Amino acid sequence: MRTVAVLALDGVIPFDLSTPLEVFGRTRLPSGAGAYRVVVCSPLRSVSAGGFRLTDLSDLSVMSSAALVIVPGCADPSAAVRPDVVDALRSAAAAGTRIASICSGAFILAAAGLLDGLRATTHWVAAAELARAYPAVTVDPDVLYIDNGQILTSAGAAAGLDLCLHLIRRDHGSAVAADAARLSVMPLEREGGQAQFIVRDQPPTPQGAELEPLLRWMQDNLARELTLDRLAARAGMSVRTLNRRFRDQTGTTPLQWLHRARIRRAQHLLEATTDPVERIAAQVGFGSPTAFRDRFKRIIGTGPHAYRRAFRGA
Structure with a gap:
């Protein structure tokens, strides 16, 4: 059974946190056995998650033995990332652990330097800010997720589901992933990308301009x-x-x-x-x-x- 460590920082977005817990936690192998052990870890004893708090969390050391680390987004993407979190993510990456972000979790990976030189995505609302804050990252706002092999990023909200299903398919094949998709009432693959969900205003008409x-x-x-x-x-x-x-x-x-x-x-x-x-x-x-x-x-x-x-x- 593979261990999935889900990182919960203060201000974690509840939807982003619950997605990997539900999807990986409910995934079953053809034998009926669970495919993953899911653990929530944090550098803090108690974490705010919107309207409630999380307690009894594992510490960051669980990341060292995990097969996969999931980094959900936080309410304030621009918040400084704790040095111990950066160190834990870098150590996991150096050990070859796969690390994936959901939504604005890409900012945490970028702060740890794990996205430098890579193509990455995040929620389309935050894509321009990610590109501005981390110029070494090639930000693509039009896709649901990006798989760079060891490092993966996904767009906002439901795109985290797409990413989790993609990871299950990588680990256990299409049949197991399709079963997980049915449990989530999701198609295994969605047509199109994040671009179809972006609110596209009318092209700019500069007021008072000559044209x-x-x-x-x-x-x-x-x-x-x-x-x-x-x-x-x-x-x-x-x-x-x-x-x-x-x-x-x-x-x-x-x-x-x-x-x-x-x-x-x-x-x-x-x-x-x-x-x-x-x-x-x-x-x-x-x-x-x-x-x-x-x-x-x-x-x-x-x-x-x-x-x-x-x-x-x-």
């Missing part, structure tokens, strides 16, 4: 064929000047801004109407449904049909 009238006109005319030549003529400038000023004022190109605006409108139509995908593609200015599906999946991380199933009426 503001053009951007608003583009928003109102997404269904029309909007070429660079047509946009430049509308703005009264050359294509070269338009590209330069667009980059200066929006941080992107005219066509990238236009694609994002069209996909954002498509998201709204998929959520709020029953119009066929083909009709929505035309309504937002795509010449063919195939081009629309390709662009939608590239930006959102899943196809329009899967997006509608997930968010229709939400």
